[in-house]
Amino acid sequence: MSMRKSRYSASRRSILKASAAIGGTGIIGSRSAALAQEASPAASAPVSVVAERASGEVRLAGAGDAIGQEIIQAQLDGFAAMYPNISVTFENIPAEYLVQIQTAIAAGNAADVFFVQNEFAQDFMSRDVLLPIDDYMAEDGITADMYYEPLINAYTWQGALYGLPKDWSPIGAVYDPAAFESAGVTMPTTWDELRTALQTLKDSTGSTALALDPNFDRFVIFMYQAGGSITNEDVTAITLDSPEVTQALEYFYALYSDGLSATSVDIGAGWPGDAFVQGLTSMVFEGNWMFPTLNDQAPDKAFAVAELPQGPAGPGTPAFTQAYSIFAGSQNPDAAWVLTQYLTGAEGVRVMMPYGLALPPLPALEGEFLELWPERAPYLAAGEYATSVQYGPGGQTFATDANAVLQTLFAGQIDVTEAQAQLVAAAEANITLNR
Amino acid sequence: MAGFPSRKPRNPLAAEDAIAGWLFITPALIVLTLFVFWPIFQVFRVSLFEWSLIEARGPFQGFGNFRTLFQDPDFEIALRNTIWFSVGVVPIQTFLGVLLAVLANRAIPGKTFFRVAFYFPSISSSVVIAVIFIWLYQQNGLINYVLRWLGFGTPQPPWLSNPNGVIDMLLGSFGVDNVTPWLAGPSVALLSIMMMNIWTTMGSLMVIFLAGLQGISEDLYEAASLDGANKRQQFFQITIPMLRPVIFFVTTLGFIGTFQVFDQIFVMTPGGSPAKTTLTLGYLVYEEAFRGFAMGLACAIAVVLFAIILSIYFIQRRFIRESGLE
Numbered sequence: 001m002s003m004r005k006s007r008y009s010a011s012r013r014s015i016l017k018a019s020a021a022i023g024g025t026g027i028i029g030s031r032s033a034a035l036a037q038e039a040s041p042a043a044s045a046p047v048s049v050v051a052e053r054a055s056g057e058v059r060l061a062g063a064g065d066a067i068g069q070e071i072i073q074a075q076l077d078g079f080a081a082m083y084p085n086i087s088v089t090f091e092n093i094p095a096e097y098l099v100q101i102q103t104a105i106a107a108g109n110a111a112d113v114f115f116v117q118n119e120f121a122q123d124f125m126s127r128d129v130l131l132p133i134d135d136y137m138a139e140d141g142i143t144a145d146m147y148y149e150p151l152i153n154a155y156t157w158q159g160a161l162y163g164l165p166k167d168w169s170p171i172g173a174v175y176d177p178a179a180f181e182s183a184g185v186t187m188p189t190t191w192d193e194l195r196t197a198l199q200t201l202k203d204s205t206g207s208t209a210l211a212l213d214p215n216f217d218r219f220v221i222f223m224y225q226a227g228g229s230i231t232n233e234d235v236t237a238i239t240l241d242s243p244e245v246t247q248a249l250e251y252f253y254a255l256y257s258d259g260l261s262a263t264s265v266d267i268g269a270g271w272p273g274d275a276f277v278q279g280l281t282s283m284v285f286e287g288n289w290m291f292p293t294l295n296d297q298a299p300d301k302a303f304a305v306a307e308l309p310q311g312p313a314g315p316g317t318p319a320f321t322q323a324y325s326i327f328a329g330s331q332n333p334d335a336a337w338v339l340t341q342y343l344t345g346a347e348g349v350r351v352m353m354p355y356g357l358a359l360p361p362l363p364a365l366e367g368e369f370l371e372l373w374p375e376r377a378p379y380l381a382a383g384e385y386a387t388s389v390q391y392g393p394g395g396q397t398f399a400t401d402a403n404a405v406l407q408t409l410f411a412g413q414i415d416v417t418e419a420q421a422q423l424v425a426a427a428e429a430n431i432t433l434n435r
Numbered sequence: 436m437a438g439f440p441s442r443k444p445r446n447p448l449a450a451e452d453a454i455a456g457w458l459f460i461t462p463a464l465i466v467l468t469l470f471v472f473w474p475i476f477q478v479f480r481v482s483l484f485e486w487s488l489i490e491a492r493g494p495f496q497g498f499g500n501f502r503t504l505f506q507d508p509d510f511e512i513a514l515r516n517t518i519w520f521s522v523g524v525v526p527i528q529t530f531l532g533v534l535l536a537v538l539a540n541r542a543i544p545g546k547t548f549f550r551v552a553f554y555f556p557s558i559s560s561s562v563v564i565a566v567i568f569i570w571l572y573q574q575n576g577l578i579n580y581v582l583r584w585l586g587f588g589t590p591q592p593p594w595l596s597n598p599n600g601v602i603d604m605l606l607g608s609f610g611v612d613n614v615t616p617w618l619a620g621p622s623v624a625l626l627s628i629m630m631m632n633i634w635t636t637m638g639s640l641m642v643i644f645l646a647g648l649q650g651i652s653e654d655l656y657e658a659a660s661l662d663g664a665n666k667r668q669q670f671f672q673i674t675i676p677m678l679r680p681v682i683f684f685v686t687t688l689g690f691i692g693t694f695q696v697f698d699q700i701f702v703m704t705p706g707g708s709p710a711k712t713t714l715t716l717g718y719l720v721y722e723e724a725f726r727g728f729a730m731g732l733a734c735a736i737a738v739v740l741f742a743i744i745l746s747i748y749f750i751q752r753r754f755i756r757e758s759g760l761e
Contacts, residue, residue, distance in 0.1 A: 099725045105489040123728055127490050265596045268574035397727040400706045401509075408710040411598045430727070 047082070048140050048341055054334035055085040061104070061111035062090070063097040067355060075351045079342050086335045105129055108329055112336035113343075116163050116325045118154040118388050119396060122235075124325070125157035126393045126432070131326040132160040136337040142345070147361050150319045154388035158434075163323030164344035167358035169288035170317045170382035171221055177304040179205055179282035187306040191225075191251060194309045198260040201282055208262035211272035211281040212255065214406035216399050217389055220318045221285060222248040224387050225311025230427060235392045235434045238427045241420065247312065249416050249423075253409055263410065277301070287320060288359055288379055295356075307378040319386035321361070359383075392431040401426035482734035488724070493731070500735035510736065512616075512711050513719040517694055519621040520629055520715060525689040528633045529682065532640025537674070539641060540648050550641070557639035565702040568631045569595065590623075595703060597623035598710035622712030628699050636692070640685055647681035648674070683755045690747045694740060697721065716740050 048054075064072055069092055076088050091111055093100045098120060104110040116124060124130050137143065144152045144161060151165035175187065180197075183204030188194040201209035212218060223229070228244035231237060239245075255261040262281070269275035272284040277298045284290070285308060294301060308317050324343050326336045342348050349360045353369050359379060360369050366380055391398050402423055409419040482500055485493030504510050539550050556564060571577050572594035579589050590597070600619025606612075621629065651674065659669050675682075697717035700707065707714025707722075714722075716736060724733035 102488050102725060124489070127487060127728075129489050263592070263596070265574060265593050266591065394727070397722065400722065400726070401711075403706055403708065404711040407596075407598060407708060411592070411710060413598070413710070 163325030168321035216402035224316030227313030398430035536644030
């Protein structure tokens with residue numbers, strides 16, 4: 001099952017889902033017991049003021065596999081105990097989430113609260129499909145700075161906020177400490193060190209040390225680290241033609257053409273994480289979804305975790321996130337808000353932490369999370385500097401085009417200069433700029 | 436169409452028949468109208484508007500969507516891939532279908548087994564088959580294993596990740612480089628999906644051809660053998676001409692099916708990867724509608740697809756008529 005999904009890590013969310021599906025039940029037993037003792041209801045966020053006038057029914061839509069649904073059910077049980085006036089119906093959309101939510105919106109029949117992934121958030125926000133929540137936040141004393149900044153950025157459009165992040169993950173480095181030790185290398189911290197380390201590892205182990213696919217959402221690692229971007233901050237101009245992007249593209253492609261990185265399909269793996277699990281490479285740049293995969297498929301494998309090496313413009317990594325947003329056509333927005341603030345607040349987030357499928361969006365919960373998952377500190381540290389993976393309205397078809405450009409580059413049919421020109425053309429053709 | 440009252444009924448009995456006829460077809464008619472005719476009508480209508488599906492419908496565009504489409508490089512890529520797919524798959528699957536039917540029609544031991552074995556892929560879910568073929572085509576999958584065992588080495592990059600055109604590769608080995616994209620042929624990735632598609636459909640074509648074969652009177656073969664025709668002559672002078680209506684039927688369905696190919700691309704090479712060489716018109720409709728927020732444009736592609744399929748049908752019908760079959 002996870003085969004198709006993970007084959008193309010272009011769809012990171014699918015991998016998250018696939019790995020969540022296999023995320024071991026083993027971890028949950030032990031860790032949730034530990035959490036149950038420490039969860040005290042009064043720990044943080046105040047009880048909602050809006051809740052005093054909210055009541056009735058709300059519908060919640062999301063995409064969950066068995067474990068995902070279990071988590072949501074547990075959260076809704078907690079919600080029911082806290083806000084008995086509001087009853088929630090959960091509607092699970094197991095596949096083709098974006099298609100189904102669009103048709104529901106077109107029919108005016110979408111759930112009051114639903115998942116919005118960072119990839120298509122701008123498409124929704126720019127089309128007034130979601131309800132701005134700034135007034136509700138002010139009323140309930142919730143501020144944007146309670147969340148990691150890149151995650152808030154993902155749901156901010158022209159000064160208004162359209163959703164609160166429920167979880168997230170950056171891309172970090174997972175590596176095999178034994179291979180590093182026997183090659184005599186330590187985790188590289190710069191682009192130059194990365195090349196040297198990969199060469200040394202290759203000489204030592206005899207195989208390519210890094211699995212990296214020609215996907216735009218992996219290329220952005222290097223683009224952010226070089227200081228490049230797709231559009232300017234206001235989304236009024238395409239900035240992909242900058243020398244920073246050239247530098248990133250040259251570095252990214254040279255890793256592959258010099259044999260320092262390999263694509264996962266070339267070495268016989270479904271996706272980079274799979275290559276690491278199978279022992280085909282000694283390092284991968286992947287998200288938090290690596291950990292459930294490792295736990296399930298290679299529970300005995302030793303691994304170490306680090307922040308990504310830094311580029312010429314400093315640290316940088318993409319942040320993938322998912323928010324709860326309120327449908328602009330909701331008949332019961334007050335109750336929808338109460339549900340949203342609960343699910344994205346400390347009480348709701350705590351419920352999912354022992355499952356370890358994603359990181360908490362609230363810096364206040366860092367300590368509690370690291371008690372459960374101490375090895376993931378480098379991932380949480382990326383909350384300081386990550387960039388939400390968003391390419392502007394139209395970014396999804398841009399991503400398809402951009403992936404094709406990188407695949408053509410890796411196939412040797414075009415060079416870096418031509419690839420950059422094609423990326424610029426793809427951005428101009430797909431991304432809707434603000435006027 | 437026996438139930439339709441094409442003229443004013445002449446007597447009360449006929450009127451009663453007509454009413455009964457309409458009553459019988461009403462449930463089916465309602466379902467078809469709601470879920471087939473109405474959506475088809477909507478596709479034509481929406482193709483004239485700008486619409487993102489999640490907003491109120493945008494302004495009337497006239498043929499604006501079609502103009503956009505004909506300037507869109509993706510449309511050209513998708514059209515090219517679809518044509519390669521169709522032109523590659525339909526003749527081969529039809530030929531293999533006839534061949535299998537003739538073989539399975541003989542009195543050979545285990546005949547039923549072969550019939551079932553070849554038909555089996557047709558009744559399996561195409562998604563399941565696609566997933567299995569992803570494994571078969573993997574770098575360390577069964578197909579490469581067999582190739583290594585036969586001493587051919589391992590193709591690099593793997594089947595479904597190779598964007599190079601097969602004709603381009605062939606010409607390249609003769610020193611001809613830089614052919615135009617239209618002449619480069621399907622990519623190795625698209626060819627891999629085509630081979631799977633042929634394997635999946637030839638069984639169901641075999642069954643259709645078997646029925647056709649059994650409709651050919653034995654007398655014809657007897658008469659031919661009395662006249663001294665050998666097996667080969669019988670095949671080309673009797674079997675093939677007698678099968679012509681079936682061949683027309685099968686190739687028409689084949690073109691319709693291959694021009695609409697979507698599910699296998701969706702499962703095996705999402706996004707039309709590698710490098711859009713498996714992007715087909717059917718997939719482009721999906722991509723524009725649900726990921727590009729351009730339902731109007733997607734419907735325009737569907738209308739163009741409809742026009743292409745309709746013209747193929749008419750061309751084929753013309754051929755058949757000229758060969759004096761109808």
